Amino acid sequence: MKNNGLTTLQEYGYKLTPQxxxxxxxxxxxxxxxDAETLFTIAKQQDAQISLATVYxxxxxxxxxxxxxxxNLGQDHGHFERVTAKPHxxxxxxxxxxxxxLRSKKIVKLTRELCESENLRxxxxxxxxxxxxxxxxxxxxx
Numbered sequence: 001m002k003n004n005g006l007t008t009l010q011e012y013g014y015k016l017t018p019q020x021x022x023x024x025x026x027x028x029x030x031x032x033x034x035d036a037e038t039l040f041t042i043a044k045q046q047d048a049q050i051s052l053a054t055v056y057x058x059x060x061x062x063x064x065x066x067x068x069x070x071x072n073l074g075q076d077h078g079h080f081e082r083v084t085a086k087p088h089x090x091x092x093x094x095x096x097x098x099x100x101x102l103r104s105k106k107i108v109k110l111t112r113e114l115c116e117s118e119n120l121r122x123x124x125x126x127x128x129x130x131x132x133x134x135x136x137x138x139x140x141x142x
Contacts, residue, residue, distance in 0.1 A: 069083055087103070
């Protein structure tokens with residue numbers, strides 16, 4: 001777990017409770033976009049006393065202070081991931097539900113230029129592309 005998350009929590013006046021440390025550690029080490037229920041299930045394996053309400057409260061706090069981003073990945077509930085310095089976008093397969101992270105300096109540059117040309121200040125950007133992943137696309141012989 002990187003200390004910058006813990007430092008940020010302290011800077012905003014949050015106590016470094018064992019539950020907060022655990023949840024932040026899980027989010028930091030995960031390569032997936034976790035929803036609250038999945039995060040709760042993982043955390044419960046390490047801390048039997050943690051509650052789903054604690055997970056939701058901490059996710060809201062993490063989001064408020066910029067430690068996590070919430071994404072709607074084509075589902076009716078949010079998925080969370082740690083905020084990273086590298087902008088990326090998401091592709092969600094409409095058949096199997098796979099989430100693939102995409103990076104493009106061109107998209108970031110075009111978006112910044114668009115905001116500048118309209119005299120807008122961009123604080124964050126979310127781009128979700130939906131379609132079929134390579135595994136779910138029909139083969140060319142079909």
